[in-house]
Amino acid sequence: MVALETQNLTLTYGESLIIDQLNLQIPKGKITVLIGSNGCGKSTLLRSMARLLKPKEGNILLDGQAIATTPTKEIAKRLAILPQSPTAPEGLTVQQLVKQGRYPHQNWLKQWTTEDEAMVNEALESTGMTELKDRAVDSLSGGQRQRAWIAMTLAQGTETILLDEPTTYLDMTHQVEVLDILFELNQTQKRTIIMVLHDLNLACRYADHIVALKDKTVYAQGHPTETITPDTVRAVFSMDAEIIPDPIYGTPMCIPYSRGRIGRKGGTQPHAHHVAISTAVGQFA
Amino acid sequence: MIKNLLGSTPLKLGGLFVCLVLLLAGLIGSVIFGVVDTSWHVAIDAYTQFDGSNEHIVIREVRVPRALIAGAVGASLAIAGALLQAMTRNPLADVGIFGINAGASFAIVFGAAVFAMNSLGEFTTLSFIGAALSGVLVYFLGALGREGITPLKLTLAGAAVTAMFSSFTHAILVTNEQALNDVLFWLAGSVAGRKLEMLTGVFPYMLLAWIVAFLMARPINTFMMGEDVAKGLGQRTVLVKALAGLLIVLLSACSVAVSGPIGFIGLVTPHLARYLIGSDTRWVLVYSGFLGAILLLFADILGRFIAMPGEVPIGVMTALMGAPFFIYVVRKGLVRA
Ligand SMILES: Nc1ncnc2c1ncn2[C@@H]1O[C@H](COP(=O)(O)OP(=O)(O)OP(=O)(O)O)[C@@H](O)[C@H]1O
Ligand SMILES: [Mg+2]
Numbered sequence A: 001m002v003a004l005e006t007q008n009l010t011l012t013y014g015e016s017l018i019i020d021q022l023n024l025q026i027p028k029g030k031i032t033v034l035i036g037s038n039g040c041g042k043s044t045l046l047r048s049m050a051r052l053l054k055p056k057e058g059n060i061l062l063d064g065q066a067i068a069t070t071p072t073k074e075i076a077k078r079l080a081i082l083p084q085s086p087t088a089p090e091g092l093t094v095q096q097l098v099k100q101g102r103y104p105h106q107n108w109l110k111q112w113t114t115e116d117e118a119m120v121n122e123a124l125e126s127t128g129m130t131e132l133k134d135r136a137v138d139s140l141s142g143g144q145r146q147r148a149w150i151a152m153t154l155a156q157g158t159e160t161i162l163l164d165e166p167t168t169y170l171d172m173t174h175q176v177e178v179l180d181i182l183f184e185l186n187q188t189q190k191r192t193i194i195m196v197l198h199d200l201n202l203a204c205r206y207a208d209h210i211v212a213l214k215d216k217t218v219y220a221q222g223h224p225t226e227t228i229t230p231d232t233v234r235a236v237f238s239m240d241a242e243i244i245p246d247p248i249y250g251t252p253m254c255i256p257y258s259r260g261r262i263g264r265k266g267g268t269q270p271h272a273h274h275v276a277i278s279t280a281v282g283q284f285a
Numbered sequence B: 001m002i003k004n005l006l007g008s009t010p011l012k013l014g015g016l017f018v019c020l021v022l023l024l025a026g027l028i029g030s031v032i033f034g035v036v037d038t039s040w041h042v043a044i045d046a047y048t049q050f051d052g053s054n055e056h057i058v059i060r061e062v063r064v065p066r067a068l069i070a071g072a073v074g075a076s077l078a079i080a081g082a083l084l085q086a087m088t089r090n091p092l093a094d095v096g097i098f099g100i101n102a103g104a105s106f107a108i109v110f111g112a113a114v115f116a117m118n119s120l121g122e123f124t125t126l127s128f129i130g131a132a133l134s135g136v137l138v139y140f141l142g143a144l145g146r147e148g149i150t151p152l153k154l155t156l157a158g159a160a161v162t163a164m165f166s167s168f169t170h171a172i173l174v175t176n177e178q179a180l181n182d183v184l185f186w187l188a189g190s191v192a193g194r195k196l197e198m199l200t201g202v203f204p205y206m207l208l209a210w211i212v213a214f215l216m217a218r219p220i221n222t223f224m225m226g227e228d229v230a231k232g233l234g235q236r237t238v239l240v241k242a243l244a245g246l247l248i249v250l251l252s253a254c255s256v257a258v259s260g261p262i263g264f265i266g267l268v269t270p271h272l273a274r275y276l277i278g279s280d281t282r283w284v285l286v287y288s289g290f291l292g293a294i295l296l297l298f299a300d301i302l303g304r305f306i307a308m309p310g311e312v313p314i315g316v317m318t319a320l321m322g323a324p325f326f327i328y329v330v331r332k333g334l335v336r337a
Helices: A042-049 A072-078 A094-105 A114-126 A142-155 A172-189 A200-206 A230-237 A272-284 B009-032 B040-048 B054-088 B100-114 B120-143 B151-175 B177-187 B196-215 B217-223 B227-232 B237-259 B265-277 B281-306 B314-331
Strands: A002-013 A016-027 A031-035 A057-062 A079-082 A160-164 A192-196 A209-214 A217-222 A241-245 A252-256
Touching: A002 A042, A002 A192, A016 A042, A016 A057, A016 A192, A016 A209, A016 A217, A031 A042, A031 A172, A031 A200, A042 A160, A042 A192, A072 A079, A072 A094, A079 A142, A079 B227, A094 A114, A094 A142, A094 B217, A114 A142, A114 A172, A142 A160, A142 A172, A160 A172, A172 A192, A172 A200, A200 A252, A209 A230, A217 A230, A230 A241, B009 B040, B009 B054, B009 B265, B009 B281, B040 B054, B054 B196, B054 B217, B054 B237, B054 B265, B054 B281, B100 B120, B100 B151, B100 B177, B100 B237, B120 B151, B120 B196, B120 B237, B151 B177, B196 B217, B196 B237, B196 B281, B217 B227, B217 B237, B217 B281, B227 B237, B265 B281, B265 B314, B281 B314
Parallel strands: A031 A192, A031 A209, A079 A160, A160 A192
Antiparallel strands: A002 A016, A002 A057, A209 A217, A241 A252
16 A cells, blocks of 8 residues: 655756656555655655645655645645754744644634644643643753654644654654654554654664665665665665664664774674775784 | 743733723823823813814814824734734844835835825825835845745845835935925824824725734744745645735835834834733734834823923834833843844
């Protein structure tokens, strides 16, 4: 089953081509993670899938229906997006922020219902923000703030949720915490989650499906164990890396080679130019 | 964290009642106090038992129009400022800073100089055209470049358009003495010496704009979360921007047409409102309206006493009151760019 599909999608900013003739299918009820180097067009693709950016060419289908011809409020009831680093107006409280998530379900006649109230409370609860609901968003820590925004996205009550780097600026604990919330939602309510992540190890741990972008199109996609290989990492991030199983979960873990702190050699042989350096260092040992 | 003084709804409603009392006090004070003080008995008599006396005529032809104009213009400028600050998410936004006043002033001076226009109806039309023109110009200049519209670019565009229209205005005034005489009283920015018809001509538009602004408060709240977020929530942001822009232009054009350019009210009042009641646009608009009217009324009354028997123009008064207040607000850290 496909939640979102792009057909010959071409995206541009003015003259510059960002995504070229992309055909992509995002599985329903799964967690999909978009990866790729800085500036490769992840946010651009995500924004276009949420109809925030008009495609130059091609179509985007949400549950088989073209989003270009669907009323925007209808889409908002089925698909939510959390853009990269949003900012709340000053003084806005967490509760006021989360309430905005109900916007697509309201109109001039139907202002605020008990269902709206229930959805807001549930979103606050599942993100652990109930205690902080009367605090101003701009007075919160980065992690709490991010959770408040996620709560807003959840209050929208949509089947599909798009998030652009929901873990940026968060420390390790909070990164895992945010991803656990999303994982929980996916597991218990079968919501489709599509997000951009920069941490490959966390991406592999949480994703059912990984889409690696490079050169204006998809370089590789599929289950993390098939997708995240030294070859993919080298091609997509121009970086040599070891892929070993995560000691806790067995999902792929990416250990990049670098020039910092050379000395102890891992299980497998490093690549040629690393060998030279390691041997040089090894002679001192 | 900023704690709002009026946090709960009952407190906000109570505050509104205080505002209402202050507004009435301002209106009555404006009618009663002046070079010749009268009493409110006389003021009522002027309408119920008009006797043609000088005092009655002054009340009906001078004092009452002046009070009503100050109230309506104050409310309109403050609401326009609140809308502009909300839509641009720029706490320093004001119709003065965004070139709209300058555009309206230029249009009026141009009309007076080139087409010898000098009636109120013509001034209103000219003012509206000028305000709309500069509004659109600022908008397009601010939207140039790759990120589209940003508060910073909008402010720069506003400054540029203000400078441009102001120098045009000066150029006309320097070269055309007749026009100078026709519009000088008006350019200084004042609520005095206007006929009531000047207000009644534009008041329906003002009232309409107040009401529509209030009805738009909820969509504006959503828009303030950022354009991408608002679009993601299913808002047609283009519509919201267009309608809010129209309201801002309408309110400032009507105000400028009646009283000439008056600064600071649109800049300061929304801050005061937010300081009192927080960030919910519905309350911000209502409070801005009341506080703007109150501030302008009191500024006008005060202006009559400072340099008695002369008067300090209201534009100077608002600057005198507004500037220190604004510095205070900025220093308290209540304004974050
Ligand atoms: N509004 C814009 N106008 C013009 N070019 C843009 C705009 N936004 C992004 N770009 C360009 O488009 C390309 C893709 O940007 P995008 O934000 O999609 O990258 P990304 O993969 O999300 O990067 P990051 O990992 O840094 O978030 C970049 O080269 C960027 O410079
Ligand atoms: Mg990005």
